[in-house]
Amino acid sequence: MTVLVRIACTLTLLACLACSPAHAGGSPGQAELEAANPVRALPAQAVGHDQALGDLPAPPDPQRARLGRWLFFDTRLSADGTVSCATCHRANAAFGDTAPVARGIRGRTGRRKAPSFINVAFAFFAEQFWDGRAVTLEEQARAPIANDREMGGSHDVAVRAIAAVAGYAPFFRRAFGTPVVTLERITAAIADYERTRISGNSPWDRWRRQGEVRAVSEEAKLGDRLFFGKARCDRCHVATVLTDPKFASLRAARAQANRFQLVGNSFTDWRFHNTGIGWDARAKRFADAGRFEVTKDPAHMGAFKTPGLRDVALHPPYMHDGSLPTLEAVVEHYRQGGIDNPYLDSQMEPLELTDAEARALVAFLKALNGEGYQDTPPALFPR
Ligand code: HEC
Ligand code: HEC
Incomplete structure (x- = not known):
């Protein structure tokens, strides 16, 4: 028993020593980031659906979806670093909201409720929002970033904030071939993450x-x-x-x-x-x-x-x-x-x-x- 505990302690110590260089300056290392948010294969066809994500004409890209998962949950996309997409599209509420109207930056409220977007990859008609004013998920994702009741920033500020995060560079490179951060890449990655949210097997x-x-x-x-x-x-x-x-x-x-x-x-x-x-x-x-x-x-x-x-x-x-x-x-x-x-x-x-x-x-x-x-x-x- 004591031996086991001692081994466990030694292992923990070794693990800490192994990762401590990466912690220098407070930045997690590549391996830790990979482990925290691995690239995931597209899910198989769920019971209740007539197709799998991979059958789509333009299936989501797993590298982009992985990057999009970070960005979706990243409050640094908002003007004051307090709001992420997930603030209103709550993961534990099927990516919908439980507030009657959305509450965004500095507690400002919008006039509509944040809808769930699960299964949006299988949408036949592409219009987004309650009134259909955006026609693609990518276009949709641009809107809240600059909306002063939602994330409150401007597109330039959001792009600069993400570009300033050195740790993102390798993941942009893997998703898009080069480490350059653009609004198009941010929204493409988030949209691919959204497309992987498929609910079936009910x-x-x-x-x-x-x-x-x-x-x-x-x-x-x-x-x-x-x-x-x-x-x-x-x-x-x-x-x-x-x-x-x-x-x-x-x-x-x-x-x-x-x-x-x-x-x-x-x-x-x-x-x-x-x-x-x-x-x-x-x-x-x-x-x-x-x-x-x-x-x-x-x-x-x-x-x-x-x-x-x-x-x-x-x-x-x-x-x-x-x-x-x-x-x-x-x-x-x-x-x-x-x-x-x-x-x-x-x-x-x-x-x-x-x-x-x-x-x-x-x-x-x-x-x-x-x-x-x-x-x-x-x-x-x-x-
Ligand atoms: C004429 C088309 C139509 C019919 C018929 C219809 N719905 Fe709906 N349903 C809608 C629309 C449109 C909305 C959103 C309305 C709004 O937000 O103003 C909605 C909203 C809902 C919602 C709320 C979902 C959410 O996320 O807020 C539920 C639940 C629902 N309908 C269930 C039903 C049930 C059960 C029936 C049959 C008794 C039904 N609907 C019949 C069009 C319809
Ligand atoms: C402050 C709350 C808030 C934040 C933050 C927010 N959203 Fe939304 N989202 C909403 C509301 C409210 C709507 C509905 C607006 C409308 O229909 O006019 C919406 C609509 C959507 C839709 C359309 C769903 C449909 O069925 O039409 C998607 C997709 C979406 N948001 C994704 C995102 C992404 C991606 C982000 C982050 C870049 C984000 N949202 C940030 C509140 C929010």
Whole structure:
């Protein structure tokens, strides 16, 4: 016993001696950085998805995704070094937020909630943000860095701050061929990291795809029937359901799957709809015009991007303004046919649901918590 302890102590001492030169000046060495944030192979196809990341026309690059993981969690991208992307896109809330509206630099608040971006790699339509104003993830990532309510910096300041971190140079070199730090490289790396956040293997997937009958409760199964049936949630929150009995033949199922495959399997059509959230009945206007702000098309007044529903239980409150506190409240919103307004989506109508059915829909939504995307900040950052 004592011998073992002594060996352990000696080993620890040796390890400390071995790494102490690297600690000179407080900078972690290459090997430690590698260990804290290794290059990871792209994940295999998750149960519940029709493709793997590697099948994409432009799959994320593992070296860039690794660099992006550091940058995503690095507060040095913000003007005062206090805010990182992860401040609002919280890793333990499925990269969404648990605050109704985003809180950024110096405690300033924005007007919308930070959405989750898991499974964004499989998005068929590329528009980012609740109103779709950015068309690529790279373009999207530029915005918060310079936004004075989010990270508060300017692009130049952020690029200079990262370029000043000598420890980043070898990792930029490995990701892009040279150590030069540019805004394009920073956003490309972050975007590739975001693309690797894929959620699948949920209890619902295991039941639906692998026939694991006990993976979900009977209540969640009823919720599934309602979601794709009477409640018609899948008009907007689309997903492939190959085993659905409503497909008479396998051929019909395949045709249907191909249609949905284009959209992915994240319970969204990636399109914009008005469900009435944010309508002020007295003033007869929307607090936030949503998609209309981008297109100026009156048909888009008060329309917001359909959010994906995987892992949705992890990031209340809900909707673009965080106005609905729970999943129960969300189902109640739909039960009443949304909030009536002149621009309400024609697919919204009051639903005849019993209380038990409303509860079943919530149980179904909770069965969509998956795995594969979870992460924690790297233990060490380049200095
Ligand atoms: C202060 C909080 C805050 C910070 C910091 C922040 N975001 Fe966001 N993010 C938001 C909010 C709020 C939205 C929605 C804004 C909108 O739709 O107008 C958003 C939207 C997004 C989206 C779009 C998701 C979708 O479904 O359309 C992505 C992707 C994203 N952010 C990534 C990032 C990255 C990368 C960083 C770091 C460079 C970052 N965010 C920093 C609050 C934040
Ligand atoms: C007409 C299209 C449409 C239909 C039908 C629809 N949704 Fe939605 N759903 C949306 C849109 C758009 C949003 C975001 C609205 C907003 O933020 O203003 C949303 C938001 C949600 C959210 C909140 C997600 C988050 O991250 O905040 C949940 C949960 C949800 N819907 C579940 C359902 C359920 C359950 C049904 C069926 C009872 C349903 N939806 C039917 C379009 C739709």
